[in-house]
Amino acid sequence: MLLIPCPWCGPRDEREFRYGGQAGIDYPADPDSLTDQEWADFLFMRENPKGAFAERWFHTAGCRRWFDAVRDTVTYAFGATTPPPVDPGEPDR
Amino acid sequence: MTGRRLASGGSRIDRARPISVRFDGRDLEAFEGDTFASALLANGVVGGFRSPILGRPRGIVSAGAEEPNAFVAVLEPWTDVIVPATLMSAVDGLVAESRPGVGTLVETADRREPRRQHRHVETLVVGGGIAGRAAAVEAAARGDRVLLVDEGAVIDDPPTGDDVTVLPNATALGVYDAGYVVIHERTPDLERVWHVRARNVVLATGTLERPIAFAGNDVPGVMLAGSVAAYVERFGVGPGERAAVFATNDWGLGVAEVLAAAGVEVVRTIDARAGERVVAADGDGALERIVVLDAAGREGSFEADLLAVSGGWNPNLTLWRSIGGDLTYDAARSCFVPRSGPGSGPAWLSVAGAAAGEVPESEPLWVVAEGEDADKFVDLQRDQTVADVAAALGRGLRSVEHVKRATYIGTAVDQGRTSGVLAAEIVNHLLGEDPGAQGPSGARPPYAPVSFAALAGPFAGDRFDPARTTPMHAWHLEHGAAFEDTGQWKRPRYFAPGGEPLEEAVERECLAVRNAVGAMDASTLGKIEVVGPDAPAFLDRMYTNRMSNLAVGSIRYGVMLGLDGMVWDDGVAMRVAEDRYYVTTTSGGAANVLDRFEEWLQTEWPDLRVFCTSVTEQRAVVAMNGPRARDVLAAVGTDVDLSSETFPFMTFRDGTLAGVPARLARVSFSGELAYELHVSSWHGLAVWEAVLAAGEPFGIRPYGLEAMDVLRAEKGFFIVGQETDGTVTPADLGMDWIVNPSKGDFLGRRSLRRSDLVRPDRKQLVGLLPEDPAALLPEGAQLVLEDTGRIPMPMSGFVTSSYRSPALDRTFALGLLEAGHAMHGRTVYAPLPEGTIAAKVIPPAFYDPEGERRDG
């Protein structure tokens, strides 16, 4: 039962989250220009490292924000989470 | 061969409170504070058990969790399928039966309703001995919330404090990520499972005394020395009258003094360090005699009914290992201790006290050389001997893990507590390796037997899964609805107030819709408000067709694809304003669609100014379908102009209906004139009742999912999850028109170009008319092209939906068939056990293919 550090809500049970797979896989800017193989790589191919892994989490039963987190795939320990984006509450600095 | 209650002594028992228990039909006297095992021993029950596989007579070996033999089922006053007698409190009226390591499920539910509690603490301590109590006190002193648990009934001198909770009778079943620990608390009156989240977990789980393997070591009367001392000191029980002590260490030999002080005759002590050893323990069903060799090899034989054995101690590290803690071998103590240092176990977990290796030093003696290896037991639960381990190695196995799987040593209810280290050291020895070369195999949760009922706690029966209902549910119940599950929703399948069979009810409902009017509770539809200046562009990217040019007040049907190009969800979008859409989804897909919208807006297009909010339960929906629908609406009373010219198909109007605000949408899943009435859920039931009341003169009937399925199938409309399964594209469904080739990118667009998705022989949606108009194709029936009966035959497709159509007065079906679009006119066959059904392939449209009935 993972304890996942939501950047807004703090640590919460994994029951409140949905897993989003590997982080940092941007949707291609021009999908039409990709070959079938390149497109399939984008759709289906993901890294599977032993150790630190950057992945996405969605706090679906909580604040409903997506964030990235680094988690060790061996020990399951969480490392850094990406800071939340600028929110609307405060005037920009 | 008798156990007995000593005249005095026993720190745990209350001699002023006698109780009565029953074991295998025998009534026994005991005292409050006894465990069931101490009660048995006090009454001279030294054997009383049988080994699971060989059926050998067995007796109580220990006083704790390491017990390998004495398992019982509790029949009264509570029920438990399998419990070690050593850990179970004896209570007045307890009725238990012996079990050979395998339980028998009982029919009656335990009277103790299992409970569940979540708890957060800074420090959880497992084990209420000296080290555990010290750790708890230290944690409490620094202000932690502390939970101390112990599997025994008594915790001596427990720590106290406002934020300190002490739980006896509580076993830690498993330690999981980030300090999540599941604890099973059970007393005669209560069963509760705690889910604890602890910032720090301290395992003060103590040690397990180690046996020695020698010929006949499984005979009742051979016990662990420390346990013998425990029975004397805690329960005032002498497990025998003529005892011998066989030990590798001072402490074990010291048990002889404990016995002597209690008045038990000690006939011999056997000190392994002096080269002495027991080479055989004999007896007919119970120990009668031991055979001893001294250092010079001289043999002696002694009558004895109790042999207390101490081969050293193994730190109890099951929980440590189950979460990734490593072991290292301590040669001086001849045992495995936690390996400290980086990478060994998580940072929040520590081991304290004896479990950390603070045990007396001990010479290792794993196996006595003399005697038949086949008589030297290693795992009493699995009836495995030294010979069995040797045989496994003889077959070429080398790893302890493989030996475990070949012999099952360590896999029984006692999880290798007396056998694991012993087996590993025997392997090391037989392979000519040093002690400690290989360690014991790991153990997995649960640490001790626990029933599924206890783990489920309150989440059982009606509380296992939510049964989600709509605002009209009470009405459906009162009017004879038979329900069907759509995910977690309970939806009426058909209405049979007179107990009519399904076929009759569905026929009646379908004919009502086709000829008059029907009303269906469609409240479970997913509904999402999509708001913002970029809402049009956003929806263009989500759907395969264009939504940005939808006129305000109009409705458009749309399909959403997975990134892989497969149909994923469908629904209609209603444009409420320039920057506002009201989107519906399938009932089962509502949460997924909302989650997807959020995912793309937050992670890919944060610059788009769109907000999506779920309103699935904000609105109840009544779907009125049938040629008299307009008349009924007028009778209900609305300020909306209902004429077809001003209120055309696929448009909606916001107004008042039966006095409440309502959105009337001309959407039809049946092909008949239809209105979806979207109202606040607060008014859902009232509007539903008003519609049915106003509709009575027009012959209105409520209808359920089954009729809805028939009606839409007659029109060839697919249902996500019925005609699609994640491998079906819009083109497969014959819906190329729903994919807009000239708008920009949308989810799934690129995949539609993949070579596999444009094959002409893909499975495509077809209609099927059985040659026999009364023959009903089963849904899921495979379709083949030739009726030869030759096996194997290539499968060309399958039936996705199949019904009897009252309107057509015959059966019909939808299916997915290879190259289906080109197969119209062909006959295909569904081979079935009761005979093959032949059917003609036609386009998937059976009723009113031109759509002429839509305006009523």
Place this chain on the structure above:
Amino acid sequence: MTARRPLAGLAADLARLDAEELPFLVQLDVRIGTGAATTLGFPLDAMGFPLEPNTTASTSWRDTLWLGPDEWLVVAESDQPELLAEQLEEELGRALARVHHSIVDVSAARAILDLRGPARLERLAIACPLDLHPRSWGPGRCAQTVFGAAPVLLHERPDATRVFVRPSFAGYVIALLDSPV
């Protein structure tokens, strides 16, 4: 035409739990886009939208609950809830007109249980994995979380915990709260 309390059939079960339904409260889901405070020229908490995660801001007649960094639930009582909902939507819409925002009436989308009594947090701990100890939970806090298989929103007030739950899950939630502690 009378509106129906979402938990009409469960009043007896609620009473046994020392709880009652708060029916027909106004609930508006408000979302406000990035950069709004800059555009408006003041931080949003000046408008009553709390910025600290999982906290609430209360006035005499309304509570505003933080649901996310750009999402709040405004809760208010009125004997004419549908009218107040409309008025509030309009008023907030005017105040936020210059910024990207959305206001959606969700008054009927959640039923509200008012749990009272000293055992209420223990009852919630049957199926809620949140730390509800006074060290991390107390009046003024709120949290979206799960109660068993049901998504819920909790709002702690002095002497009571409000549980916001979709009506379709309410029966399940109440049945679980009613199980032995």
